[in-house]
Amino acid sequence: MKIQSFAVIFIIIILPISLVFASYTQNRVETINLQTRYDSKLNDATYDALKAYQLNSFNSDTSDLTNAKIRDIKASASTFFNSMASGFSELGYTKSTLQNYVPALVYTMYDGYYIYSPYKNTWDDETNEKHWEDKSYHDGDELYGLKPYVYYSCRYQKLGKYDVTITYSLDNYIQIQGYVVNRGRTETISQSGYLLSIANDNTSDGVYYDETSGKVYYNGQEIGEESSLKENVYVDGKYIKGCEYIKKNGIKYYLDKNNDLEQSYSGNVFSVINGKSNIQTAITEMEFYGNEVGSENLLLHDAPIMKSVPCKNMGTYKYYLDFDENYNGKSDCFDFPCYRGSYIIVKVDQYNNKEALENIEDEIEHNTNAKNYYIEAWNLANFIKNYEIDDIEISNIVEENRSQYTETEEGAYHTQGKIFNFDNIESPTSNFNTHRIEVIKHSIERNLSIAISNFNAYSSVDFKMPKLKETDWDKIMNNISIISFLQGVNIGGKIYNGYAVVTNTKNEDIVMEDSIYIKDNNAIFHRITEENLPTGSIGIYNVNIERRTAQDDSGNNVYYLPVEGTLSYDSIVTQNKISKTSNQTISEYVKGLDDDLKKLYYTALGRERYGLYRQKLTISPDE
Amino acid sequence: MDDILISIFAIVLSVVLMFIFPLMTMADRTDDISQLTVDIATVQFVDEVRTTGIITQSEYNKFISNLGSTGNTYNIQMEVKIKDENPARNMITSSGNTDIGENVYYSIYTSQIMSILESNENNGEYKLKEGDVFSASVNNTNLTISQQLKNFFYTVVGKDTYIIAASHAGLVTATGI
Numbered sequence: 001m002k003i004q005s006f007a008v009i010f011i012i013i014i015l016p017i018s019l020v021f022a023s024y025t026q027n028r029v030e031t032i033n034l035q036t037r038y039d040s041k042l043n044d045a046t047y048d049a050l051k052a053y054q055l056n057s058f059n060s061d062t063s064d065l066t067n068a069k070i071r072d073i074k075a076s077a078s079t080f081f082n083s084m085a086s087g088f089s090e091l092g093y094t095k096s097t098l099q100n101y102v103p104a105l106v107y108t109m110y111d112g113y114y115i116y117s118p119y120k121n122t123w124d125d126e127t128n129e130k131h132w133e134d135k136s137y138h139d140g141d142e143l144y145g146l147k148p149y150v151y152y153s154c155r156y157q158k159l160g161k162y163d164v165t166i167t168y169s170l171d172n173y174i175q176i177q178g179y180v181v182n183r184g185r186t187e188t189i190s191q192s193g194y195l196l197s198i199a200n201d202n203t204s205d206g207v208y209y210d211e212t213s214g215k216v217y218y219n220g221q222e223i224g225e226e227s228s229l230k231e232n233v234y235v236d237g238k239y240i241k242g243c244e245y246i247k248k249n250g251i252k253y254y255l256d257k258n259n260d261l262e263q264s265y266s267g268n269v270f271s272v273i274n275g276k277s278n279i280q281t282a283i284t285e286m287e288f289y290g291n292e293v294g295s296e297n298l299l300l301h302d303a304p305i306m307k308s309v310p311c312k313n314m315g316t317y318k319y320y321l322d323f324d325e326n327y328n329g330k331s332d333c334f335d336f337p338c339y340r341g342s343y344i345i346v347k348v349d350q351y352n353n354k355e356a357l358e359n360i361e362d363e364i365e366h367n368t369n370a371k372n373y374y375i376e377a378w379n380l381a382n383f384i385k386n387y388e389i390d391d392i393e394i395s396n397i398v399e400e401n402r403s404q405y406t407e408t409e410e411g412a413y414h415t416q417g418k419i420f421n422f423d424n425i426e427s428p429t430s431n432f433n434t435h436r437i438e439v440i441k442h443s444i445e446r447n448l449s450i451a452i453s454n455f456n457a458y459s460s461v462d463f464k465m466p467k468l469k470e471t472d473w474d475k476i477m478n479n480i481s482i483i484s485f486l487q488g489v490n491i492g493g494k495i496y497n498g499y500a501v502v503t504n505t506k507n508e509d510i511v512m513e514d515s516i517y518i519k520d521n522n523a524i525f526h527r528i529t530e531e532n533l534p535t536g537s538i539g540i541y542n543v544n545i546e547r548r549t550a551q552d553d554s555g556n557n558v559y560y561l562p563v564e565g566t567l568s569y570d571s572i573v574t575q576n577k578i579s580k581t582s583n584q585t586i587s588e589y590v591k592g593l594d595d596d597l598k599k600l601y602y603t604a605l606g607r608e609r610y611g612l613y614r615q616k617l618t619i620s621p622d623e
Numbered sequence: 624m625d626d627i628l629i630s631i632f633a634i635v636l637s638v639v640l641m642f643i644f645p646l647m648t649m650a651d652r653t654d655d656i657s658q659l660t661v662d663i664a665t666v667q668f669v670d671e672v673r674t675t676g677i678i679t680q681s682e683y684n685k686f687i688s689n690l691g692s693t694g695n696t697y698n699i700q701m702e703v704k705i706k707d708e709n710p711a712r713n714m715i716t717s718s719g720n721t722d723i724g725e726n727v728y729y730s731i732y733t734s735q736i737m738s739i740l741e742s743n744e745n746n747g748e749y750k751l752k753e754g755d756v757f758s759a760s761v762n763n764t765n766l767t768i769s770q771q772l773k774n775f776f777y778t779v780v781g782k783d784t785y786i787i788a789a790s791h792a793g794l795v796t797a798t799g800i
Contacts, residue, residue: 003630007637018648025655032659036666040793043670047796471675475797502674505753505798514800547715547723559715559723566709573707575750575799576739582746 027492034491035498041087043500046484049080049105050502053482057508059549061273065250065613070114070146073107077116077146080105080484088489099144103455103463106448106483108476110509111169112151113444117451118144118458142458150447152440156396157404162389164189168436170479170510172196172426173614174380180387189387193380194373194609195432198422205591206422209378216374219591221599223374223606226367229538231562234550235270235277236261239560246364250508250613255364269361275550373606381422390420394435400446412442428585437477444476452485461488464497472501479503479512508543511608513586515542516601517572523565528601529580529589530571535596539604643772650769654786657693661761662789664689669759669791672751676799680740680747695763695787701736703749704728704756728756750799758792 053076062068081095081102088098105116123139137143153167155178164178175192197206202217209216216223230242233254244255256268261277270277384390394413397405405413415435424430449465456463466485468476475481481503489496517525518536525545526533544562552558570577580589590601668686672678678701690697707727714724739749751757762785766774770786 002633003637004633007633007640010637010641014645018645021652022648025652029655029659029662032663036663040666040670040791043674043796044793047794050796475674478800500674502796547712561712561715564712566712569707572752573709574705575752578750582748 031492031494035494035496038088038486038489038491038496039498039500041084042484042486042498043502045080045083045087046482046500046502048083049076049484050482050504052076052079053107054504054506058506058543058546061251061271066149066615069109073114073116073146076107076482077105080482084486096144100459101461101486101488103452103459103485103487104448104483105485106444108170108444108481108483109149110480111167111173111175112149112153113447114149115147115447115451116145117147118142118455119147120457147451150443152436152443154439155398156392157398158391158396162387164389166392168439170440170477171512171609172432173609176384176389180389182387191380191383192614193376195380195420195425196374196377197425198378198381207374207378207381209375216371216378218374218602218606219598221595221602223370223599223603225371226369226538226603226607228365229367229607231544232560232564233272233562234548234552234558234560235272235275237275237551237553239558244364246367246369247608247611248363248369250611253364255361269364367607369608369610370603370606373610376610384420385422390418390422392419393417394419413438426587437473440477441473448483459488461495463487466497466499468499468501475501475503479505480507480509506543506546509612511541511605511612513605516540516604516608517542517545518597518600519563519565524568525565525572526568527571527575527578528593528597529578529586530568531577531579533593533597535594536600539600539607541604541608647769647772650767650772654767654769657695657763657767658787658789660693661690661697661763661787665759665761665789666791669757669793672757673793673795674797676751676753676795676797678736678740678749678751678757683740690761693787695767696765697761697787698764699733699759699761701733701757701759702730703736703751704730704758706752706754706756708754726754748799751795752798753795755795756792757795758790760788760790762788 053072056072056075057069060068060072078095081098084098084102085094099118103117107114107116119142121137121139121141121143128139151167152169153165155163155165157163160181162178162180164176164180167175167177172195173193174195175190177190178188179186180189181187196218199206199208199217199219202208202210202215202222203220205219207216207218228244229246231245231252231254232239232241233243233245233252234240235254238260240254240256240260243260244257245252247253251271253269253271256270261268261270272278394405394407394415397413399405405411407414413435415431415438417431419431419435421431425432427433445468452463452465464487468483472483476483481501483499483501485499487495487497514527514529516528516539518528518533519525519538519540520534520536525540526536540563545565545567547559547561549557549559567573580586590598593601664686667689668682671682687699690699705728707729709727711724711726714722736749740747764785767786770784
């Protein structure tokens with residue numbers, strides 16, 4: 001055969017192979033490109049959802065209440081699907097089309113989580129009959145929505161001693177509910193608080209509360225009261241600068257010292273709901289006059305006797321109208337100014353003891369949130385010790401199927417020894433923290449895999465729960481976050497199966513150790529970990545320096561900053577001058593700082609944590 | 624005489640077809656694979672930085688070794704656009720404003736980032752915050768076999784004649800702690 005023929009045969013053989021090979025490689029390249037592009041887009045859509053949640057919760061005064069939270073999460077989920085629709089135009093533009101590919105969205109919150117996924121609407125016969133003909137929902141409907149909140153909780157039982165459920169959170173806050181046997185009697189308990197180490201004296205690490213002197217120490221620093229914290233607020237279309245306030249149970253109470261609001265008296269306390277003031281004196285002068293029960297002579301502490309003071313009972317309080325300004329300037333009796341027309345609120349049962357109730361005005365001027373935080377921790381630790389709940393180990397766990405937990409290699413819990421070992425309870429490697437993470441992880445994994453496998457009932461694609469990486473779990477444990485899943489999209493020869501985890505570092509649900517900034521005397525905010533940090537004036541919660549929106553009188557949106565100041569270029573705008581080493585925790589780092597800084601930091605951390613809204617479940621066996 | 628010429632031509636043609644053509648095709652495919660590896664490595668590196676908020680020395684080394692596995696040398700350019708909210712904050716002053724001030728971004732580049740990663744300061748980590756923008760672009764600096772072969776037939780000259788390149792950028796979604 002001639003050499004030319006060889007060449008021709010060679011071409012005939014090689015050319016198709018080469019073409020097929022080229023097109024195959026090209027295909028793979030496109031698939032993998034598409035996959036990485038989808039990963040990025042999913043991440044971006046999740047971030048958009050998170051940003052929506054952040055903005056909504058910052059600009060709402062009720063964002064910490066459960067129903068408002070559900071509203072914010074639903075809005076955030078809508079944002080997610082809108083963002084997906086613009087990013088994944090290949091899949092379709094509507095939310096319902098996209099929902100076919102999203103088996104679940106998980107919102108991990110402070111002490112539990114929501115799963116946004118499809119479910120079957122089930123009604124019992126009674127509900128079914130009650131509803132009228134043209135009802136919009138039916139029994140057996142497949143709906144897409146938020147499932148009930150699941151707490152990060154675990155049940156522990158030791159026969160003859162206790163049967164309690166402990167709810168954990170993303171930090172050291174716990175709630176304990178259940179029964180304990182105390183001196184032969186079964187008692188119902190319900191206790192909550194932050195867990196901190198306990199010190200034996202006022203110089204060692206941990207909390208030390210001297211009940212006789214009323215002083216409380218943390219890591220050797222005395223935590224005292226703070227006077228008059230100030231913040232700017234926009235209320236009733238009016239901007240009040242430097243208004244004194246206190247945050248209690250998630251609500252900020254402001255003191256209207258200069259009579260800035262039209263309908264309040266100076267010295268009144270108000271809170272803000274949707275830009276409108278809500279004045280805290282529960283009655284107006286009109287109401288008072290309509291219902292006064294008479295007048296009484298009033299003697300409070302060592303103040304001069306007040307004769308024939310008009311008074312009125314309202315609930316557990318008795319209101320007196322101080323017309324004669326008897327209390328004006330009597331700051332040794334009352335720390336709040338009491339002007340003409342002010343109401344003095346006296347608790348009825350305490351009135352007999354001639355003792356005035358400390359009211360919120362006093363608390364604003366002498367903020368004891370920080371002190372209370374550490375006292376609460378002290379009391380909780382003593383409670384746990386006194387009721388011998390501190391001997392809980394993983395062998396006491398009662399599983400979902402009500403059987404006692406036995407440790408196996410595949411089991412969810414592996415912590416050895418006592419969970420509430422107070423010696424090093426704050427360390428990230430303590431038994432408490434290791435176990436807390438096990439509980440959170442197990443709870444999320446379990447419910448999420450159920451939600452995803454249930455999704456198969458609604459979809460033609462076979463969904464599988466992807467395994468989350470350890471680094472992703474780290475993010476989830478660090479702050480509230482959103483986990484999104486996208487599955488079943490054809491990306492050419494492969495089916496896409498991806499997820500994204502985005503953490504929310506600015507929110508009002510949690511105060512992390514790095515959420516406290518130090519404001520120095522030049523109104524510059526610094527991270528506590530900044531090198532050569534100047535002595536500060538106050539510790540500020542980082543959420544309070546974020547911009548807020550409000551509406552002025554004519555309905556225009558205006559922007560204001562609750563706390564004004566400049567962000568440090570060394571530790572906030574960039575983090576170029578951080579002296580904390582990467583294997584050090586912030587609390588370990590703070591221990592090595594100057595006493596003044598330590599005190600500022602511990603006080604701010606305690607104050608902000610104590611002021612957060614915490615849902616407290618009270619179990620009262622008598623009711 | 625004609626036969627000899629044709630034979631010589633045929634031999635040359637055969638050599639081209641049987642050796643150089645497959646070699647070029649294979650070299651092209653190798654570059655395709657390299658392109659793919661570089662694409663994936665870049666996207667993974669940038670996304671890792673975006674979601675954690677930290678550029679670490681180990682993450683960067685992993686990126687380099689992923690790129691190195693293709694057998695080529697690369698030029699890596701990184702840029703961080705740092706968001707500075709202070710000018711926008713300063714616009715909102717005493718009475719609340721109806722205008723939102725604009726955030727300002729300023730950039731720092733590869734050499735500045737590398738000097739921090741390589742120094743002992745900040746533990747070899749460069750930390751970003753939520754709202755910054757991170758981007759990385761990569762292109763090959765050596766001549767790949769396919770480029771050399773192509774140069775043999777038709778010379779491609781110029782300094783920036785790279786054929787493997789990838790870039791990815793995005794908003795940083797978490798503050799590095």
